[in-house]
Structures are given as C-alpha cells and as structure tokens.
Amino acid sequence: MTPRPLQSRQTGSLSGTVRVPGDKSISHRALMFGALAIGETVIHGLLTGEDVLNTAAAMRALGATITRDDHGVWRVRGVGVGGLVEASQVLDMGNSGTAARLMMGLVATHPITTFFTGDASLTKRPMARVTTPLEQMGASFVSRSGGRLPLVIIGTENPVPITYRLPVASAQVKSAILLAGLNTPGVTTVIEAEPTRDHSELMLAHFGATVKTERIEGGALAVSVTGEPEITGKTVNVPADPSSAAFLTVAALIRPGSDVTLTDVGMNPRRTGLYDTLIEMGADITFLNRREQAGEPVADLRVRSSELTGVTVPPERAPSMIDEYPILSVAAACANGTTRMLGLAELRVKESDRLAMVADGLAACGVAVEAGPDSLTVHGAGVPPGGATVATAMDHRIAMSFLVLGMASSQPVAVDDSEFIETSFPGFVELMNELGARISAPEA
Ligand SMILES: O=C(O)C1=C[C@@H](OP(=O)(O)O)[C@@H](O)[C@H](O)C1
Ligand SMILES: C=C(OP(=O)(O)O)C(=O)O
Structure with a gap:
C-alpha cells in the first residue's frame, strides 16, 4: 500500500463541541x-x-x-x-x-x-x-x-x-x-x-x-x-473512546485560548489514568453530566488550555492508560519541567515498539528525551522545535500523537504514514481541522 504522509502546522486556539468515534x-x-x-x-x-x-x-x-x-x-x-x-x-x-x-x-x-x-x-x-x-x-x-x-x-x-x-x-x-x-x-x-x-x-x-x-x-x-x-x-x-478523546484533549490543553467539549466519553476508571495524570500536571478538565450507559460510566469533558508542569507517572497507573503514553509524551514535551513515565515494558509489544518510536520521534523534533528499558523521561520546554518527519511503523497512535505535536511546534511536524489512523479513529484529521488544526498533505 502507498504510504499517506501528512503534515501538521502550528495552530491558534481550538474550539467546538464534538463526539469522537465509539470505544x-x-x-x-x-x-x-x-x-x-x-x-x-x-x-x-x-x-x-x-x-x-x-x-x-x-x-x-x-x-x-x-x-x-x-x-x-x-x-x-x-x-x-x-x-x-x-x-x-x-x-x-x-x-x-x-x-x-x-x-x-x-x-x-x-x-x-x-x-x-x-x-x-x-x-x-x-x-x-x-x-x-x-x-x-x-x-x-x-x-x-x-x-x-x-x-x-x-x-x-x-x-x-x-x-x-x-x-x-x-x-x-x-x-x-x-x-x-x-x-x-x-x-x-x-x-x-x-x-x-x-x-x-x-x-x-x-x-x-x-x-x-x-x-x-x-x-x-x-x-x-x-x-x-x-x-x-x-x-x-458504545461510549466515545477515551483513548481517541485523548488526542483532542491534549491538543486543546497545549493550544492557548482553546475551549473544547468532548461529549459522551467513556469514563471507566480502569481507562482514565491519562486524565488523572493531566490533572496532576495542571490541566483544566471538567467532567460534566456524569451518567451510566450499559454498565459503563460516561461524561462530557470540557477542556481548556492550561499551563502544564512535568510529573512522575507511577508504574501502577500503566494499565489504566496503556495506550495513552504516546500522547502523554506530547503533553510532556509541551509542559514545563520533566515528566517521568515508569512501568512501560508493555509499550514495546504494541502495534510498534512505542517506547522507541516516541523517543526517536521526540528527539527528531528537538525534544530532550531519555528512554530506559521500561521508562521514558521527557524534558518539557514549552514550545517544541518540530521540523521533522517522524516514522510511524504502522502505528495509529504514533501517527496521531505526532500530528498533535505539530500543532504546538515552531516548525511543522510530518508523519511518514497516516493510513493506520483508520484502524481506531476514522475521521481524525477532519475532526481536528474542524476544531482549528492545520493538518494536510505535506508541501512538495
Ligand atoms: O482489551 C482491550 O481491548 C485492550 C487491552 C490493551 O492491550 P493489552 O491487554 O495487551 O494490554 C490495550 O492496549 C488495547 O488497545 C485494547
Ligand atoms: C494496542 C492497541 O490495540 P490492539 O492491541 O488491539 O492492536 C491500541 O489501540 O493502541
């Protein structure tokens, strides 16, 4: 299959109310x-x-x-x-x-x-x-x-x-x-x-x-x-997927002036580790209209841009946010201070070796990062330099995470292939652009 590269450029504030696809x-x-x-x-x-x-x-x-x-x-x-x-x-x-x-x-x-x-x-x-x-x-x-x-x-x-x-x-x-x-x-x-x-x-x-x-x-x-x-x-x-909502949440947090509402998001406590972590980092997220659907808790999330500060994420939190470390790493790169993520061995056997792909991608974008066998440390410095094409290795979450990084970076960030986004989040690019992102095919 021919790869489909995409590029993401720095954006202004994001605003709107959207529902991401089902969990x-x-x-x-x-x-x-x-x-x-x-x-x-x-x-x-x-x-x-x-x-x-x-x-x-x-x-x-x-x-x-x-x-x-x-x-x-x-x-x-x-x-x-x-x-x-x-x-x-x-x-x-x-x-x-x-x-x-x-x-x-x-x-x-x-x-x-x-x-x-x-x-x-x-x-x-x-x-x-x-x-x-x-x-x-x-x-x-x-x-x-x-x-x-x-x-x-x-x-x-x-x-x-x-x-x-x-x-x-x-x-x-x-x-x-x-x-x-x-x-x-x-x-x-x-x-x-x-x-x-x-x-x-x-x-x-x-x-x-x-x-x-x-x-x-x-x-x-x-x-x-x-x-x-x-x-x-x-x-x-089926509630909206908290793992998909994560990309819009982080994008809204890191773009000044943003105010985004995500409706109907699944809030099963065994899935919400990312949201707990972002709040510890200083994120302004309000959980509205909490209710239950077919035995699963859901809420509407109002997310406003926030100054984020680095934190340490303990290993025991990993199962409740296992798919969210790539996008948390993007939030960490745009935060002030160091974020340490521990207990990440399982990231190495996902769609790609996510620990390596995140570390390499962030380094290529000028972010200071250290990868251990099962840990990742990101030194946030506010605005990432960007200006790289990041390898995605058939991994939807790597592709979406780096497109979000490009929204905050001084120089555009490209991903070498966006095709696999279809596995979990059809319509990702359109939805992001509707909120104010600037994601498009790279200029020749
Ligand atoms: O049970 C599930 O639906 C999933 C479990 C997790 O995988 P592991 O069980 O391999 O941790 C997660 O990474 C995957 O996206 C979905
Ligand atoms: C790891 C994931 O999914 P799966 O294990 O189902 O491929 C994911 O969606 O991030």
Missing part, C-alpha cells in the same frame, strides 16, 4: 458477545474503524449474522455459546491485537479449526501469552514463528476450566481466557495482580453471564466466569 475495546466485545448470544443484539455507536470491521468479518465467518443499517445501527444475530462454526477462510485480523487474541479465546473451546493471520505489525506481536493458557484448557496450536501469527488453532471438544495467574497485566489475555471459559463446563478464573480494563466482565454480566470479581490475598483480583451460560441478545450503546 474500540467495547466495540470488539459487543460484536463478539452478540455473536455468542441467543437472539438479536442491537449496537448503537459502534466504531467503524478497520480493527472492528475485521472483528465483524471474523464473527460472520464463524456463523453470526451481522448487518448495519442506514442510520449506523448494527444488528447481530448470534449462534449461542458453543454454536460457532468452522470458518472456511483464514481470519485476517489486520492490525488488531485485541481482535486476534480475544477471537483465539473464543474458538479455542469450540471443536473447530481456525487459521489466523494479520498484517506486518500484528505478525510481530507475542501470542504465547494467550496460547499458553488456552493450551491448558485443551486447545492446540501450530505456528512456524514461535507462537506468533500466522497460526492455526485446533479447538478442543472437551475443554477444562483453569485458574490462571496473568504473567503480564493484560486485559486481552484476561478476556481471551474468560471467553474460552464461556464454552467450558465449571468455573474459569483469571487472577490479575494489577486491575486491567474490565469491559469484558461488565458486558458479559450485561448479557446475562455469571461473572464474579473478588479481591484475594496480596490485593490481586480473581475474576471468574461460570461456563455454559445462556446469554441473550441485548442493546449496547
């Missing part, structure tokens, strides 16, 4: 759980990013009927727990770790064989973290690349429930095991030392499954699902 994590789950439910699931506000469209295609290949009407409402007719059928084609999960890993959990405890692949980014990402527990439940895997995609899963006819302690903080691994547990007799339990996003637990309960979370010795959480439930189709209203 990606919740959108994947709504399609998957709808596909396992009996009856019809109606989804409002589903993200139509490429990652989620890949999930829809995969669930259709596994037997569900999924349609979208002219008003953007999605309907899923499910097959019932245990009812997935063998796909006749390879399931290509594109750029999406969530789709690949959760789907592997789903098929592992059905007596079907499934072939998975992904793009050049996804095929580099570790999958042993899911294949190891799923093997304990009875599935087998064939892969020529040390457990990475492409791989084949031979699902088991006689799944066994397990109790599994997560070796890394990962909602994807937790969810893969819980989804495998759905078609397994008895109780399947995942123990997590650090709380990760709980959208699977909340949505499974909404669909009628029995899911329990208990605090156990040492403060860890034990999350259990009771197997072989009958789950029934439900209505799901």
Whole structure:
C-alpha cells in the first residue's frame, strides 16, 4: 500500500463541541458477545474503524449474522455459546491485537479449526501469552514463528476450566481466557495482580453471564466466569473512546485560548489514568453530566488550555492508560519541567515498539528525551522545535500523537504514514481541522 504522509502546522486556539468515534475495546466485545448470544443484539455507536470491521468479518465467518443499517445501527444475530462454526477462510485480523487474541479465546473451546493471520505489525506481536493458557484448557496450536501469527488453532471438544495467574497485566489475555471459559463446563478464573480494563466482565454480566470479581490475598483480583451460560441478545450503546478523546484533549490543553467539549466519553476508571495524570500536571478538565450507559460510566469533558508542569507517572497507573503514553509524551514535551513515565515494558509489544518510536520521534523534533528499558523521561520546554518527519511503523497512535505535536511546534511536524489512523479513529484529521488544526498533505 502507498504510504499517506501528512503534515501538521502550528495552530491558534481550538474550539467546538464534538463526539469522537465509539470505544474500540467495547466495540470488539459487543460484536463478539452478540455473536455468542441467543437472539438479536442491537449496537448503537459502534466504531467503524478497520480493527472492528475485521472483528465483524471474523464473527460472520464463524456463523453470526451481522448487518448495519442506514442510520449506523448494527444488528447481530448470534449462534449461542458453543454454536460457532468452522470458518472456511483464514481470519485476517489486520492490525488488531485485541481482535486476534480475544477471537483465539473464543474458538479455542469450540471443536473447530481456525487459521489466523494479520498484517506486518500484528505478525510481530507475542501470542504465547494467550496460547499458553488456552493450551491448558485443551486447545492446540501450530505456528512456524514461535507462537506468533500466522497460526492455526485446533479447538478442543472437551475443554477444562483453569485458574490462571496473568504473567503480564493484560486485559486481552484476561478476556481471551474468560471467553474460552464461556464454552467450558465449571468455573474459569483469571487472577490479575494489577486491575486491567474490565469491559469484558461488565458486558458479559450485561448479557446475562455469571461473572464474579473478588479481591484475594496480596490485593490481586480473581475474576471468574461460570461456563455454559445462556446469554441473550441485548442493546449496547458504545461510549466515545477515551483513548481517541485523548488526542483532542491534549491538543486543546497545549493550544492557548482553546475551549473544547468532548461529549459522551467513556469514563471507566480502569481507562482514565491519562486524565488523572493531566490533572496532576495542571490541566483544566471538567467532567460534566456524569451518567451510566450499559454498565459503563460516561461524561462530557470540557477542556481548556492550561499551563502544564512535568510529573512522575507511577508504574501502577500503566494499565489504566496503556495506550495513552504516546500522547502523554506530547503533553510532556509541551509542559514545563520533566515528566517521568515508569512501568512501560508493555509499550514495546504494541502495534510498534512505542517506547522507541516516541523517543526517536521526540528527539527528531528537538525534544530532550531519555528512554530506559521500561521508562521514558521527557524534558518539557514549552514550545517544541518540530521540523521533522517522524516514522510511524504502522502505528495509529504514533501517527496521531505526532500530528498533535505539530500543532504546538515552531516548525511543522510530518508523519511518514497516516493510513493506520483508520484502524481506531476514522475521521481524525477532519475532526481536528474542524476544531482549528492545520493538518494536510505535506508541501512538495
Ligand atoms: O482489551 C482491550 O481491548 C485492550 C487491552 C490493551 O492491550 P493489552 O491487554 O495487551 O494490554 C490495550 O492496549 C488495547 O488497545 C485494547
Ligand atoms: C494496542 C492497541 O490495540 P490492539 O492491541 O488491539 O492492536 C491500541 O489501540 O493502541
């Protein structure tokens, strides 16, 4: 595919009221759980990013009927727990770790064989973290690349429930095991030392499954699902994605005179670490009209430009803002003083090695930065110099973060490819420009 470079120039104040697209994590789950439910699931506000469209295609290949009407409402007719059928084609999960890993959990405890692949980014990402527990439940895997995609899963006819302690903080691994547990007799339990996003637990309960979370010795959480439930189709209203809202939030904070309202943003406390951090840095963010939608808290966010000061972000906050470190690093570059971010090992195995990509990109833009094995230190000096073309390595969040950096930099910042923004935030450039940004194709 031909790369699509973009350039972002320094902008004046941003203003307006907008709704960013639906939450990606919740959108994947709504399609998957709808596909396992009996009856019809109606989804409002589903993200139509490429990652989620890949999930829809995969669930259709596994037997569900999924349609979208002219008003953007999605309907899923499910097959019932245990009812997935063998796909006749390879399931290509594109750029999406969530789709690949959760789907592997789903098929592992059905007596079907499934072939998975992904793009050049996804095929580099570790999958042993899911294949190891799923093997304990009875599935087998064939892969020529040390457990990475492409791989084949031979699902088991006689799944066994397990109790599994997560070796890394990962909602994807937790969810893969819980989804495998759905078609397994008895109780399947995942123990997590650090709380990760709980959208699977909340949505499974909404669909009628029995899911329990208990605090156990040492403060860890034990999350259990009771197997072989009958789950029934439900209505799901997908909130706006806090991880997408993050880009607009930081852009408004760093452009003087800005006043932006973001409506309907998901405020699940396991996702809001970035907002807590920005407030510690001095951000003026007001949370209006707090309410609940399908078990998920939401609010409207009013963001006004602010003088930011560097802070230390503790490692235990990482799971609640794991996808937001690239954009936090941009806020840190425009702040005064040093920001230290700790506990970032997982950033190295996302769509790209985000720790390295952020450090290299900021350095290219004249920002003082130091990367450790699992930490990042950014020395903010107000206005970044900019004036570079930043490599994005098939990573949507790197591309969007550096386009935001360009909005505040003395010289324009370009990104070498913007194509992957479509995976999570279709319409990003148009929405930013509507608020006052100056993002366009680079001048020849
Ligand atoms: O469960 C999910 O929907 C996600 C979990 C996180 O990944 P890990 O579980 O690998 O930390 C996150 O980075 C990803 O964007 C979405
Ligand atoms: C890490 C991300 O997604 P995934 O793991 O689903 O590819 C992300 O969206 O930042």
